[in-house]
């Protein structure tokens with residue numbers, strides 16, 4: 001479904017740049033979806049590339065989306081419910097940034113607003129103006145990315161935000177902040193669960209991204225593998241993306257898992273020379 005503004009047709013797309021975002025892999029993910037399914041679950045939501053594809057291509061698709069990053073989840077809710085106030089707040093960030101980008105960026109980075117509107121506009125502003133559009137927090141959960149080098153960043157991006165707001169309002173989407181394991185309670189036979197967790201490092205020097213103040217450990221990966229088994233036993237369709245690492249291959253080496261290596265291009269890496277193609281795993285039980 002495209003949203004119409006004047007003469008422009010806007011297809012809603014991720015409103016944040018997110019490490020591990022799947023926009024470039026949508027064609028291959030789409031080819032790997034089951035022919036039919038009930039509710040679509042995305043418990044490691046991030047920028048929601050596949051979610052927006054689902055909502056655009058499948059009118060009336062019921063979805064349940066969640067993530068452990070509370071500011072990110074709040075952004076989806078604020079965009080859905082309070083788009084006009086959010087746009088006003090972002091326009092104010094844009095005006096201030098244009099006066100003195102450096103000092104304004106760091107003052108916003110240090111701030112700790114309380115209201116949903118200001119928290120969301122802070123996250124979107126920082127995402128548009130920080131180095132590499134990366135979201136990274138330290139062990140205390142404090143956003144710590146430096147200012148990026150942009151001449152004219154699109155801080156408000158009003159058309160896309162309104163398109164996202166409209167499609168979230170028009171669709172049956174439940175939005176929650178929670179750990180991925182909670183999906184087991186809600187998913188039923190015939191539903192589809194797409195897991196796109198923080199990736200296991202393929203080497204000790206691979207770059208690592210902290211989306212929350214808790215990193216994704218090998219215990220979490222084991223929990224995820226157990227959860228996939230339980231969802232399979234319930235009759236759910238399970239699709240999982242991950243890095244081409246030994247830990248992952250081993251955990252999903254047996255039936256019912258079908259593993260394919262797919263070519264991907266990771267765009268968030270501080271060293272542009274390392275942003276080349278590489279292989280990832282796509283794992284499914286159908």
Ligand SMILES: C[S@@+](CC[C@H](N)C(=O)[O-])C[C@H]1O[C@@H](n2cnc3c(N)ncnc32)[C@H](O)[C@@H]1O
Pocket residue numbers: 014018019020021022023043044045046047048049050066067068069178179180181196197198199211212216220
């Ligand atoms: C690779 S990103 C997802 C990217 C997304 N598919 C996209 O297209 O942008 C992984 C997400 O998992 C979330 N996450 C990390 N640990 C989690 C947990 N235990 N439960 C739920 N979400 C978690 C992070 O906050 C992050 O947004």
